[in-house]
Amino acid sequence: MSQAAAAIQPVAIPRGTVLFRPDDACAGFVVVSAGTIKVSLTAENGREIVLYRVRPGEICLQTFGCLVNHGAYSAEGIAETDLVLEIIPAGEFQRRVTAEPEFRQRLFSAVAARFADLERLVEDVALSSIEERLARALLRLAEGGAMVDATHEALATEIGSARAVVSRQLGAFARDGLVAVERGHIALVDPEGLKHLAHPAE
Amino acid sequence: MSQAAAAIQPVAIPRGTVLFRPDDACAGFVVVSAGTIKVSLTAENGREIVLYRVRPGEICLQTFGCLVNHGAYSAEGIAETDLVLEIIPAGEFQRRVTAEPEFRQRLFSAVAARFADLERLVEDVALSSIEERLARALLRLAEGGAMVDATHEALATEIGSARAVVSRQLGAFARDGLVAVERGHIALVDPEGLKHLAHPAE
Known part of the structure; x- marks a missing residue:
């Protein structure tokens, strides 16, 4: 150079x-x-x-x-x-x-x-729960859209947790109608609900 | 000024x-x-x-x-x-x-x-367990000595956890002969054992 x-x-x-x-x-x-x-x-x-x-x-x-x-x-x-x-x-x-x-x-x-x-x-x-951290990560990675193109493994890296923990929490979000989990991506079904979880004190 | x-x-x-x-x-x-x-x-x-x-x-x-x-x-x-x-x-x-x-x-x-x-x-x-984090915090606060002058509340603040979690983990450390818990301070009974917990991969 x-x-x-x-x-x-x-x-x-x-x-x-x-x-x-x-x-x-x-x-x-x-x-x-x-x-x-x-x-x-x-x-x-x-x-x-x-x-x-x-x-x-x-x-x-x-x-x-x-x-x-x-x-x-x-x-x-x-x-x-x-x-x-x-x-x-x-x-x-x-x-x-x-x-x-x-x-x-x-x-x-x-x-x-x-x-x-x-x-x-x-x-x-x-200082935050897995639920809060995962909700925030999903909203951040969706960048205002409704789709996150990430594996459970990648989401675990995003929040410093384990893949199994992320899968369990995504399952809970899906049961509550917040997301729909598909192969290799996650659809944000209820972004407002996720925002509420992401910032519980607001 | x-x-x-x-x-x-x-x-x-x-x-x-x-x-x-x-x-x-x-x-x-x-x-x-x-x-x-x-x-x-x-x-x-x-x-x-x-x-x-x-x-x-x-x-x-x-x-x-x-x-x-x-x-x-x-x-x-x-x-x-x-x-x-x-x-x-x-x-x-x-x-x-x-x-x-x-x-x-x-x-x-x-x-x-x-x-x-x-x-x-x-x-x-x-990325670390409460056990690892608390062991590291105790060693750091003892500064090479054998006594940590801190309440369970202060230790919780040190590792970003809750007081009850710290008390429970200190109880486990005490049962394993690693520390002796006294009012307002903690004696490090087995610093080598704590070091082993603090850096499990080494």
């Missing part, structure tokens, strides 16, 4: 590509132009949870951490969709942080926003 | 003082010289979890977030011990970030370290 800033070219990466794994070194600061990176963590016991997604304008805190502390990744990053991204090498990243107030401000804002996401995740997993 | 950098004076704050609450505005960037700030989150259902502690050399990400995005706090910060700290006003904070590479590098490192802590917390609460 050339050292000149002008030489940083967008890269197209196909869906499903593993961008980094735990213990990988960091190639540079990643700026996503299009698509979504999913960053997830696998625990000692083999269970997995989605930490966050990186979309255009957002930051991968894992990459930030590796760059700043010259460390390695501790989570896995995968192209959830086809991606277009730029990789800013470490030296150029440092130069922009120093010389470009606007770059720095965007970086800080993205870090702060990402932190707020993680705080919500902690609140979610530490 | 004077605008001159030289005018920032250390402030002594007694233990138990609430430094900020959700929706409070941010007075400035906090640098802790001595003592510990405990930052915790209370969920819609009233349950509470400790997000992190701020010790000398560490950063309050809540404060960073408020400063960067001109927002308000979303968690509570309390002086867990007597404190000595400096409050750097927003303008002076921005000046130092721009003009002082060393200040900026320390800030970035502290942000990255704090993020790694939060990631561990997510892993802990999402």
